[in-house]
Amino acid sequence: MTTAILTQTERSFDALFEDRSAKARASRGQAVTIRHLGKRFGELEVLRGIDLDIPAGQFLAIVGRSGCGKSTLLRILAGLDQPSSGSLSFSHGATDAAVKPRIMFQEPRLLPWQRVLANVEVGLGAERSLPEAEERAFQTLRAVGLEAKAKDWPSVLSGGQRQRVALARALVSRPRVLALDEPLGALDALTRIEMQGLLERVWQAQGFTAILVTHDVAEALTLADRVVMIDEGRISLDIAVDLPRPRRRGSVEIARLEERILKDLIREETPPPEYTI
Amino acid sequence: MSDLAQTGLAPTALSGRDRAEPRNLGKAAHAFALTSGLTPWLLPVLILAAWQLGSQFGLIAANVLPAPSDVVAAGWRLTLNGQLPENIAVSFKRAASGFLLGGSLAFALGLFNGLSKLSERLTDTTIQMVRNIPNLALIPLVILWFGIEEEAKLFLTSLGVFFPIYINTFHGVRTVDSQLVEMGRSYEMSNWELFRRVILPGALPSIFVGVRYALGIMWLTLIVAETIAANSGIGYMAMNAREFMLVDVVVLAIVIYAALGKLADSIVRLLERLCLSWHPAFQKR
Structure with a gap:
């Protein structure tokens, strides 16, 4: 029984995420519309009038220097903060289930006193009490390749494994918008590349709208359809990344785009000299 | 790998x-x-052996400290005439009821004040003022109020147990990882679920520290209360024996207090291992 399931897993990893009908898949993601969105914390104005249209199912990356307001924007998108001004709306797709946007944090934020499987069940939200909750959690855990760890405490997992459990927890309710707040920032380089691959496969299979905040321009270009740069609370750059997937690290096109974005980032960082000789 | x-x-x-x-x-x-x-157990056994030998060879006078064998004999004598089991039962009942009463009040108030700012503002200052009065300083007042009835002991032990459990419960609830609370909220946990799945388990290690601390104070208070204002219990048995110069019974009472204290602590440690098995510090390597 177990071996049969395992071989099936190896054969079609993505099948585990697939809805039976292709139509349901296409309509999974939700479009997001942001109009004149502003956020201030007391005197500090973090976001000043953001306008952004994110089509359903798009993989959007938001880059920018630390403190530019990109994480604040993501927290507002995920419903953790309220905007001070402007509006944020989600389109209503064909499916009726109104699943809230899910967020994956930089830290795994697993409950240390619950086993891995129970931690994934937390992600089901109000559906936790349904009889099939455990089965769904287990299936999602299998999809991130950690079904063998279901009965373990989070403390015995490695950093990458913990973040994969956090991904499973975010995905188990089949969200239509997934917000990712530098979820790979604390991982080592190799684990990072593996996790990027996993994220891409999961996104392709589930078709949700993904919004990734990152300070790593190369990561943004590897994963995203579109990269937006935020500077001083405004969108300062918005470019489409129209490259075939899976993308090869270090390809010429990616390098060219990376240079362009980095130039913008660095130009802002070094002020022009005040005098010349 | x-x-x-x-x-x-x-x-x-x-x-x-x-x-x-x-x-x-x-x-x-x-x-x-x-x-x-x-x-x-190596050290206690060595001390006991040295004590026995010292008494046997006359190095320790019998009216200062009787030999361990004499203490055991006294214990056996008092067990046979029923005095010892009865007094242990009385003391145990006092300790347990005081601990349960004071402990549950402290736990409830610690949770309330940890969870609600309003509740904290209303009661915390008062609690901190009362906390700084040594509970044993109330003995004269307690005797005036309750005489040497059971209420006196119950009042003193529950008061003594209250503060360590209150402070540690409060501290445990307040120091629960706010990132986990935010995570719970983002996954639509109700207030009750948030409490049961995130806040209470997070506060538990700290609450256990409070319980172990409280157990020590519980015995201390009970011993003093029983030696001053009681007509039964181990403390009373010791005071009574002093009147008749029965040093072996006095030492026996002290040994029993030590054993009961150790027993209570072991039970809490066991509970700790069961409840905190997720904690790396309590996992078997």
């Missing part, structure tokens, strides 16, 4: 001798684990 194996480094780096070493280490560790269960 698998990456290392693929480079071929891992197998060549381990020579035959290197590989044998961990097995020897494992054997030594195993032998140590066998004896380690008895290690904590």
Whole structure:
């Protein structure tokens, strides 16, 4: 029984995420519309009038220097903060289930006193009490390749494994918008590349709208359809990344785009000299 | 791991001798684990042996400190005439009821004040003021109020138990990882679920510290209360024996307090291991 399931897993990893009908898949993601969105914390104005249209199912990356307001924007998108001004709306797709946007944090934020499987069940939200909750959690855990760890405490997992459990927890309710707040920032380089691959496969299979905040321009270009740069609370750059997937690290096109974005980032960082000789 | 194996480094780096070493280490560790269960008792047994020998050879006067064998004999005598079991039962009942009453009030108030700012503002200052009065300083007042009835002991022990449990519960609730609370909220946990799944388990290690602390104060208070204002219990038995110069019974009472204290602490440790098995500090290696 177990071996049969395992071989099936190896054969079609993505099948585990697939809805039976292709139509349901296409309509999974939700479009997001942001109009004149502003956020201030007391005197500090973090976001000043953001306008952004994110089509359903798009993989959007938001880059920018630390403190530019990109994480604040993501927290507002995920419903953790309220905007001070402007509006944020989600389109209503064909499916009726109104699943809230899910967020994956930089830290795994697993409950240390619950086993891995129970931690994934937390992600089901109000559906936790349904009889099939455990089965769904287990299936999602299998999809991130950690079904063998279901009965373990989070403390015995490695950093990458913990973040994969956090991904499973975010995905188990089949969200239509997934917000990712530098979820790979604390991982080592190799684990990072593996996790990027996993994220891409999961996104392709589930078709949700993904919004990734990152300070790593190369990561943004590897994963995203579109990269937006935020500077001083405004969108300062918005470019489409129209490259075939899976993308090869270090390809010429990616390098060219990376240079362009980095130039913008660095130009802002070094002020022009005040005098010349 | 698998990456290392693929480079071929891992197998060549381990020579035959290197590989044998961990097995020897494992054997030594195993032998140590066998004896380690008895290690904590080594010192008490040595002290007891020295005490017995000292008494037998007349180094310790019998009216200062009777030999351990005499204490055991006194224990046997009092067990046979029923005095000892009865007094232990009385003391145990007092300790348990005081602990339950004071402990549950403190736990409830600690949770309330940890969770609600309003509740904290209303009561915390008062609690901190009362906390700084040593509960034993109230003995004269308590005797005036309750005489030497059971209420006196119940009042003193529950008061003594209250503060360590209150402070540690409050502290435990307040220091629960706010990132986990935010995570719980983002996954639509209700207030009750948030409390049950995030806040209470997070506060539990701190609450256990409070319980262990409270147990110590519970015995201390009870001993003093029983020696001053009681007509039953182990403390009363000791005071009564003093009147008749029965040093062996006095020492017996002290030994029983030590044993009961150790027993209570062991039970809490066991509970700790059961409830905090997720905690790396309580996991078996």
